[in-house]
Amino acid sequence: MKIKVCGLKYSKNIKELVKLPIDYAGFIFYPKSPRYVGDEFDPAIPAIFPESTRKVGVFVNEELDALLAKGKKYKLDAMQLHGGESAEYCKKVKAAGFEVIKAFQMNDSFQFNTLNEYENACDFFLFDTKTENYGGSGRKFNWKVLENYKGTTPFFLSGGIGVQDAEQIKELQHDKLYALDLNSGFELQPARKNADQLEIFLNKLELNTMNKDKYAVNERGYYGEFGGAYIPELLRKNVDELQENYLKILASEQFKKDYARLLDNYVGRPTPLTKAGNLSKRYGTNIYLKREDLTHTGAHKINNTIGQILLAKYMGKKRIIAETGAGQHGVATATVCALFGLECVVYMGALDVERQAPNVARMKMLGAKVVPAISGNQTLKDATNEAIRDWIANPESFYLIGSVVGPHPYPDLVTRLQSIISEEIREQLEKETGNPNPNYVIACVGGGSNAAGAFYHYLNEKDVNLLAVEASGLGVDSGETAATITIGDIGFIHGSKTMLMQDDDGQITEPYSISAGLDYPGVGPLHAHLAVSGRAQFLSATDEEALNAAKVLAESEGIIPALESAHALAALEKMQFKKDDVVVLNLSGRGDKDMETYMKRFA
Amino acid sequence: MNRIDQLFQNKQKDILSIYFPAGYPKLEDTLPTLQLLQDKGVDLVEIGIPFSDPLADGPVIQTAAKQALDNGMTLQLLFDQLQDARKSITMPLILMGYWNTVYKFGIDAFLAECQKVGIDGVILPDLPLEEYKAKFEAAGVHNVLLVTPQTTDKRLGTIEKAASGFLYMVSTASTTGGALQASKEREDYFKKIAALDIPSLIGFGIHDKASFQHAASFSNGAIIGTAFIKALENGNASEFLESLQ
Incomplete structure (x- = not known):
C-alpha cells in the first residue's frame, strides 16, 4: 500500500518527513484551502523530497493552461483534481505527461456508475468524504460503500484518516485500494504534519519497513514471518533490557567512535x-x-564481539557468556574479554572441545573458562543451550551470541555489527x-x-x-x-x-x-x-x-x-x-x- | 467446569503438584505413574512432553527427556496413551513442554486432542503470552503463565491480565532442579505474587517435605519435578510421595 501525505507547505516540516517512506507528497494550489501553499511558493520546497517521492499538485477547477504551468514550475509528477473536472479535461492533463488522480466525494448513496466515463481518463481515483465545499472535512466516510466499487482504476482512500484507524485499514480488503491519503489526521496545525504520529501509523501498518526496506527487521523482531523472541519468562527481563538499549547505544556517538577505533587499530x-x-x-x-x-583472530567473528563487548560495557555488565562451535567465536569473545578485563565463560560441545583443541588452548591462554557441553550431540546446538541456561541462572551476565540467531534483538544486533x-x-x-x-x-x-x-x-x-x-x-x-x-x-x-x-x-x-x-x-x-x-x-x-x-x-x-x-x-x-x-x-x-x-x- | 478451576475453588492451601516426563522411565509408564500419583493424593499433575532441547531445564529433566525420546515417546503417542485416562484419573492434568513440538503438531490439532483426552491446561514457557490466547480460551484449556523473581512490575501487570488458571511462580533464577535459598527478598517476591487475584503455585527447587511446606506457606501450593524424577529413576516413587505427607 502506498502512502500520500497531503497539504504540505513548510520546508522545515518536510525535512522532518523525508526519513519516512512517503510515496506521494501533496501540495494544495487551491487558494481557498487553509493549506494553500500561497502565491509565492518556492519550487525548491517540493524538491526537498527525494526523487522516489512523487510530487502531487492539488487543484480545483483550474484553467488547464495555468495548471500545466504550475506543473512545470514545481516539477509535479501528478495532478489531483478536486472540482467538477470533466473526463475530457483529465485526458488532456494525462496527455501532457502527468499522472491524474481524480477525486470524488463519497456518501452512502454515491453512484459508482458515474465513474465509468473516467475509467480511461485517469490513473487513479481518490475517494474522499462528501462535504459542502471541496475536500478537507477531516471526517471519514462509511468505508462499507467501497464494496460497491467494481471499477478497474485503483484508488486512494482519503478523508479523516488518523493513527487510530490503522487496525481498521489492515482489515480493509479491496483489491483496488492503492494508497492512503493522509492529511488533517496527522497535523499539529494546518499544513504542519506530525512526523512522529506518521511514523507510528506506518509502523502499525508495517509499511515503514515494507516499503522502504522489506528485508529489515520490524520493531517486533520479525523478518517477514521469521524471528521474534520465543523465550521462557526466565529470560524475558534480560532480553527486554537488550531490546530497549541496543539501538540507542549503537547509535550513540561514543559507541560509534569506540567501535570504529577498535575496528581500525x-x-x-x-x-x-x-x-x-x-x-x-x-x-x-x-x-x-x-x-x-x-x-x-582470523575470522569475521571479531567484528561482532568487539561491538557486543562495548554494548556489555555500556550496560555495566561484568561477566560474559558465549557459545562456540569451531572455537572461532569463543576465541574472538575471549580476546575482547581479555582486552576489557571481563570474566569470560565459553560453552563448547564436548565433541568440539576434542576436535578443535588449538582453539580451546587459545581461549584458555586468553583467560577464559571453557565449559564442555555434555548434553545432546555435544556440538554447537548443545553449547548454545548450555549458554542460555547459564544466562537463566545468572541474569546479571551478558550473553554474547556469535551469530545472527537467537531471540530478537540478537539477529539484528549481530547483522548490524x-x-x-x-x-x-x-x-x-x-x-x-x-x-x-x-x-x-x-x-x-x-x-x-x-x-x-x-x-x-x-x-x-x-x-x-x-x-x-x-x-x-x-x-x-x-x-x-x-x-x-x-x-x-x-x-x-x-x-x-x-x-x-x-x-x-x-x-x-x-x-x-x-x-x-x-x-x-x-x-x-x-x-x-x-x-x-x-x-x-x-x-x-x-x-x-x-x-x-x-x-x-x-x-x-x-x-x-x-x-x-x-x-x-x-x-x-x-x-x-x-x-x-x-x-x-x-x-x-x-x-x-x-x-x-x-x-x-x-x- | 475446568478441573483446575475446581481444584482451586475447593482447596486453597498445600496443593501438591507433580511433574514427570511422559514415557519415562519406560515408554508405557505414563498411565501407571498417573494412577500412583492419584492414589497418593497428589492434587495436580504436569505431564512433560519430552523435547530434544529443553532450554529451561536442568540436567535431571534433560536426561529424563532424552531417555523418554530414546524410548520412542512422541506427542501423538502421549495422546494415545491418555485416550482412556479419564476413566480412572480425576485429577486435573496439565501438559508441559516447549513450543516447537506443539507448533509442529499443529495448534488446532493439539487443542482438539487436549479436549478429547481431558487436558485442563498447558504450560509452554517459550510461547509468547499473547499468541493463540483466543484459541486456548475457546478450547477451555488454561495456558498457564510463568512469573520469575526477575519479572518487572510492568511485565507482571501484563502477565496478570493474560493469566489463566493459576500462575506458575518460579522460585529462583535457575533452571529446574536447583536448590531453593530462603531470603527476605525471595519471601517478598512470593508475597507480592500471592497477593494477586489469581492462585499461584511455586516451582523450581522444591524437593522434599520441608521445602514444600516452606513454599506452600507463601502460596496455594508447590510443584515438585526433579526430585520426583529421581525417585522414579530409583524405583522409590511411592515412598517419596508418602514422605511428603
Whole structure:
C-alpha cells in the first residue's frame, strides 16, 4: 500500500518527513484551502523530497493552461483534481505527461456508475468524504460503500484518516485500494504534519519497513514471518533490557567512535578486497575475495564481539557468556574479554572441545573458562543451550551470541555489527571497478553471520545476486547434513522462529558437517526470510566439495581458507558466470584451525 | 467446569503438584505413574512432553527427556496413551513442554486432542503470552503463565491480565532442579505474587517435605519435578510421595 501525505507547505516540516517512506507528497494550489501553499511558493520546497517521492499538485477547477504551468514550475509528477473536472479535461492533463488522480466525494448513496466515463481518463481515483465545499472535512466516510466499487482504476482512500484507524485499514480488503491519503489526521496545525504520529501509523501498518526496506527487521523482531523472541519468562527481563538499549547505544556517538577505533587499530580493518586473478581465469570471470581471514583472530567473528563487548560495557555488565562451535567465536569473545578485563565463560560441545583443541588452548591462554557441553550431540546446538541456561541462572551476565540467531534483538544486533563487511566491499569495489555493486555476493551460511554482513548493504539492490552456501555434509539426502534451508522446515530454535532441521515430532535433529562452524540445525531468521522470499539463492556444498575448493584456493592464490569459507568457494564450481561479471566472495576466515583436517585429506 | 478451576475453588492451601516426563522411565509408564500419583493424593499433575532441547531445564529433566525420546515417546503417542485416562484419573492434568513440538503438531490439532483426552491446561514457557490466547480460551484449556523473581512490575501487570488458571511462580533464577535459598527478598517476591487475584503455585527447587511446606506457606501450593524424577529413576516413587505427607 502506498502512502500520500497531503497539504504540505513548510520546508522545515518536510525535512522532518523525508526519513519516512512517503510515496506521494501533496501540495494544495487551491487558494481557498487553509493549506494553500500561497502565491509565492518556492519550487525548491517540493524538491526537498527525494526523487522516489512523487510530487502531487492539488487543484480545483483550474484553467488547464495555468495548471500545466504550475506543473512545470514545481516539477509535479501528478495532478489531483478536486472540482467538477470533466473526463475530457483529465485526458488532456494525462496527455501532457502527468499522472491524474481524480477525486470524488463519497456518501452512502454515491453512484459508482458515474465513474465509468473516467475509467480511461485517469490513473487513479481518490475517494474522499462528501462535504459542502471541496475536500478537507477531516471526517471519514462509511468505508462499507467501497464494496460497491467494481471499477478497474485503483484508488486512494482519503478523508479523516488518523493513527487510530490503522487496525481498521489492515482489515480493509479491496483489491483496488492503492494508497492512503493522509492529511488533517496527522497535523499539529494546518499544513504542519506530525512526523512522529506518521511514523507510528506506518509502523502499525508495517509499511515503514515494507516499503522502504522489506528485508529489515520490524520493531517486533520479525523478518517477514521469521524471528521474534520465543523465550521462557526466565529470560524475558534480560532480553527486554537488550531490546530497549541496543539501538540507542549503537547509535550513540561514543559507541560509534569506540567501535570504529577498535575496528581500525585492533581488528585491522578495513580488510583488503583482493582480486583473485588465477581463480578468475579458472572460472572465466572476475572474482574478488573479501579478506575477513586477515582480521585479528582470523575470522569475521571479531567484528561482532568487539561491538557486543562495548554494548556489555555500556550496560555495566561484568561477566560474559558465549557459545562456540569451531572455537572461532569463543576465541574472538575471549580476546575482547581479555582486552576489557571481563570474566569470560565459553560453552563448547564436548565433541568440539576434542576436535578443535588449538582453539580451546587459545581461549584458555586468553583467560577464559571453557565449559564442555555434555548434553545432546555435544556440538554447537548443545553449547548454545548450555549458554542460555547459564544466562537463566545468572541474569546479571551478558550473553554474547556469535551469530545472527537467537531471540530478537540478537539477529539484528549481530547483522548490524557484521554489516561493516558489505560497507567496505561497496567502497572498495567502487574504487576498483567504478561500481559499488557486484553481480554476485557469495558467502557460506551456518547460523549466517558472515553472510548477513556481506549481504546487508546489498539487500535492496535488486541487481546484486546473493548466493548463500550451506554445508550439506555427506550429501543433502544422506542424513548427515547441515543444509537447513534445503531440507528443513519452519520451527523454533534458541528463541527464534526460523527454518530448522527437525523430525516429524518436532524434535530438533543433529546436524553434521566437516566444518564445525556450519554444524548448526537452524539458520538466522533473516536468511530464512531471504530464502522464502527468493531474495537470496541457497546452494549447498558437501564436505568433499569444500575440501577440494580449499585446495584450489591454496594452490592458485596462496591463501588457505577456513573450512567454512571453503563451502562458499565450492559454489564457484556450480555457477555459470559471464566474462564481465563481478563476483565478490566473502572469505570469512583462515584455515589455520583446520590444518589437521586438511592434512588428513591431502597429506 | 475446568478441573483446575475446581481444584482451586475447593482447596486453597498445600496443593501438591507433580511433574514427570511422559514415557519415562519406560515408554508405557505414563498411565501407571498417573494412577500412583492419584492414589497418593497428589492434587495436580504436569505431564512433560519430552523435547530434544529443553532450554529451561536442568540436567535431571534433560536426561529424563532424552531417555523418554530414546524410548520412542512422541506427542501423538502421549495422546494415545491418555485416550482412556479419564476413566480412572480425576485429577486435573496439565501438559508441559516447549513450543516447537506443539507448533509442529499443529495448534488446532493439539487443542482438539487436549479436549478429547481431558487436558485442563498447558504450560509452554517459550510461547509468547499473547499468541493463540483466543484459541486456548475457546478450547477451555488454561495456558498457564510463568512469573520469575526477575519479572518487572510492568511485565507482571501484563502477565496478570493474560493469566489463566493459576500462575506458575518460579522460585529462583535457575533452571529446574536447583536448590531453593530462603531470603527476605525471595519471601517478598512470593508475597507480592500471592497477593494477586489469581492462585499461584511455586516451582523450581522444591524437593522434599520441608521445602514444600516452606513454599506452600507463601502460596496455594508447590510443584515438585526433579526430585520426583529421581525417585522414579530409583524405583522409590511411592515412598517419596508418602514422605511428603
